[in-house]
Amino acid sequence: MVSDLSLKHEYYRKMFHVLAGVGFIGVALLVDLRYGQVALLPLLFIGLLISLVADHLRIERGFKVPFFRFLERAREVGRLHATTYTFIGALLAFLFFERDVAYAAIAMFFVGDAAAAVFGRTWGKGSKFIGKKSVVGTLSMFVFSLIVGWAITSSLPVALVMAFVATLVEAVSEKMDDSFLIIIFAGVAGQIIVGLL
DSSP: OOSSOOHHHHHHHHHHHHHHHHHHHHHHHHHHHHHOHHHHHHHHHHHHHHHHHHHHHHHTSOOOOHHHHHHOOGGGTTSOOHHHHHHHHHHHHHHHSOHHHHHHHHHIIIIIHHHHHHHHHHHOTTOEEETTEEHHHHHHHHHHHHHHHHHHHOOHHHHHHHHHHHHHHHHHOSSSOHHHHHHHHHHHHHHHHHHHO
């Protein structure tokens, strides 16, 4: 485990982040389109249970998972892993939001958050925005979130509002895990705009 991830470790973490996101969304979409939410929701719940068991073994029993320890942030030691929060966020998104809004919110987390970290750490030094967040990282979060949101929802107003909220949540989240927060708040914002349009 690295107490404060180096730039190289951050790249590895975010590369895994994006690949996991592509896999997560791909499997969810495949199950959703073929079998519907009647199969997707139980699948997500099973994923959440597995992740919680893994967290229990890691936190309570001291089991060591080399790959995750290599990419683990200091704040994740002794706490639920980002994967668990992602499953919670995704499960709630598919329960309460329209399909496109749910997928857009999840994609904004996986793609936008990764872009914010990589671009911010690489080119954002000296351009502080909020706390440790940089202007470059924040703009990257917004642009990439807007792109994936627009591609999924086919609505520029919905994508703009969701991207703005996702970016704001990512910028102000220091201690809380944004895996859950970005998905939920971007989804709520998107659902409100869909309802108003």
